[in-house]
Amino acid sequence: MSLKKKISMTVNGQLINAEVEPRRHLVDFLREDLHLKGPHLGCEQGACGACTVKVDGQIIRGCLFLAVQADGSVVETVEGLTKNGTLTDLQESFMRHNAMQCGFCSSGMLLAAAELIEQQPKATREQVREWISGNYCRCTGYHSIVDAIVDVLDARAKGQKIKPVVANA
């Protein structure tokens, strides 16, 4: 029954050739075939944002996107964006504010936040809340996430970087 289709894509900077069933979702492909642990599955129906990844520069829900749709694309997950430094400021700010608890929502939150920072560098606190409204967080109550994102927006506006969190010796 497996009518597999050949696909190739660049995932976190690496060229991947694979054969997948057309019904395979991108997030399942990334998680199960490529063993990436960053994108998570919370609902499989586009409601929670835990599966957020970037395809050709845009964030998408990996559970609503088929792997074959990403054929020929550049796919980035939290792992790749961590390595190339795109998320560094946000990650430090999230650490500083404890803007994550169980961390299951975090990769999706970070990717959504990164896109906000790119597209709305002057966003207000309310606009930050609005922007991340597509991402569930069941643990934090959102307040600290909003604080963390607002801090990065402020720092960027002043041309500053968020200081890395180091152990208080």
Place this chain on the structure above:
Amino acid sequence: MNKPSDLKGMVLDPVTNDQRYIGNSEPRHGARRLLEGQGTYIDDIQLPRMGHVVYWRSPVAHMKIGKIHTEHASKMPGVLAVVDGVQMAKICKPWVATLGHLAGMKSAPQHALAIDRACWQGEPVVAVVAETRAQAEDALQHIDVEWEELPAVVSMETALDADTPLIHPELGDNLCFTRSLDVGNVDEVFATADVVAEATFGFGRHTGVTLEPRCQIADYNPGDRRLTVYHSQQAPHMMQDLYCRQFGLSESDVHVICKDVGGSFGIKVHAYPDDFATVGLAMMLERPVKFVADRLESFTSDIHAREHRIKGRIAANKAGDILAFEIDDLTAIGPYSMFPRTSAIEGNQVVNLVGGPYKHQNYRAHLNVVFQNKTPTCQYRGVGHPIACAVTEGLVDLAAQKLQMDPLEFRKRNVIPDDAYPCSGISGIKLEVLSHEQCLRTIEKMMDYSALRKEQAELRKKGIYRGIGFATLIELTNPSPAFYGVGGARIASQDGATVRMDPSGVVSVLIGVGEQGQGTEGIYTQIAADAVGVSIDQVRIVTGDTDVTPYGGGTWASRGAGVGGEAVLLAAQALQENILKLAGAILNRPVAELIARRGYILDKATGEQLLPFSEVGRVGYFRTDTLPAGFSADLMVTRHYTQKDYPFIFTNGVQASYVEVDPETGFVKLLKHWAVEDCGRVINPMLVNEQVRGAIVQGIGGVLFEECLYDESGLLRNGSMADYLVPMANEMPDIEVAHVETPTQSSKLGAKGAGEAGTAGAPGAVQNAINDALAPFNASVFDQPITCEKILRALKKI
């Protein structure tokens, strides 16, 4: 960031001789891997030869199971096994979830896979295991179960009526548990009181919606007859014990591992039928089997909670003293009491807690816990507290309104005063030490109450309806064995910690309480660093592994800091003593002249650095030949702690909510929320703040959005994240948190729990704020979730 300045003016005496971290908002370093996508949740684990299970679950609320046809499914590609209840019962015993100290409580035996009958929509009936999840799901379509629908008990109001069918005929009725309490002179007080107010409170069922669904991998190795279960769970040792008892294994044959857990909230502290079934399948197949609930399964099979209908009244006198409370609580728990904590505890808690913050002397409560054909309910964050608090605080506001007293003044007058402790609450609960008066004073200042009232009055003139609501609360934490142990449940109230110094001077802490995001591991790092005398990055925490951590109860009833933290403190201090002894032997100096600080042994008198810990470790492990005869360098110690002074240690706090209600649409806008909480010694203010905030938002979910809705035949109508509303960032308010610190004397650390108070207080505060906004219309709503529709009904607009 919340630095200890938040706590300025209330710095407590140190608990260790090198206190640098306890009390500070240290970031938790373990969290970095979660932010980098490097966490390991169950679904991230793939084992060789791993099969995937999906369950055919009852499609209706109550059914008789006929013949099960599996031939076609078994032949589907990749299918490894198709197993029904009869086959499963050959290796997994049934269970009955009752507790000995809940007198008269009953429940029926329950199986891992239903046999003969399924009693709620979502009860697992047939298991299909295949090489991939997709193959298992494909095969599931070909399972053919002959079934006949049976009449379902859906409404709890009629569950005890004579003409309602019995869910378990052998139990004689649909009553699980009943309890009555009558203290003082309730009838007389109500008959003669100046003011009596009453209301009927409704609470919709809700569920936890952990973002990571329930999941596990069971792996049975026939060679050494050992079962390993990777589980997204809060209580690994409890599951170890249950697996050995249900499958006839010995404790040493079962190994439970909990890695990163993606949210728990009480949802993951219960033993579910599919937990046992997945283990049974791994044993039958002798290969690893993974189960990950999909979201629909989560909605129909994760425990629900809080379906209650409570009639309550309050009596007060003209002077403004609360004289009495009376409640009648009806609650429904689904067809079985949940294993092993039992589903009667929630209602029992409501009886214990109503009226709890106040000094009245007359109280009557009646509780009926009934069975019904819906998903089983059990303990979920705050267990009974949000219900008790919303009822108490709703009634308190009604009385204040009748007396035309300010609701904050009324509370100040009636709370048990801060100098009255220790004392007993009217329901018999033992209160060690609380700080209601100080918390009320703090919140008044924090929210600038008088200015807010002025603003409210001004806006009201302009047709803008805002309301302020308070909720004073008590929360039980740090439970003793009186909670479950005395009832016969094998749920540990003690916890143990092992602290070890390695040759290079780094410290490992192994502890029975794990991490589900609360920051538990973070505070253990702080405690251990201070108590051993090293820097925080020299401490590593190991949790969630029954093979290596000391036996303990895990995460429930807000015990991580108070019980687990104390165990870490005791073990770490004992290790420091041993390090000093060893240093004394190396230096040939009396121990009394030495102290340990930041990884060094110092001369106590001069502060001179004498030896680094690494040198102590080197000699202690590799050059014991240089130590005096008979000297043993014990660089690993274990200590256990049980809180035995009180049945539980109560905490307290107060919350306030500021809302705007649009009388045209019934829409509620949350403007701001304040919380003052007293969790005893605050180990990390930032982490406590975030516990409080997350919990408040979960409480707000309950009062405004969340409800598991059923139709008349007992089918869940909103089993998806798109239909079951939970709070999102956009509609949540900013939440200001302040701390009052009244340490418990029952431990050295003095910490009480902080994980649930937010959820306990928020529903009452928001409900009262909405009703305050509706006051000019003489309308009120006491039915949660308080939806726009219910508000419009109260306003007689629809």
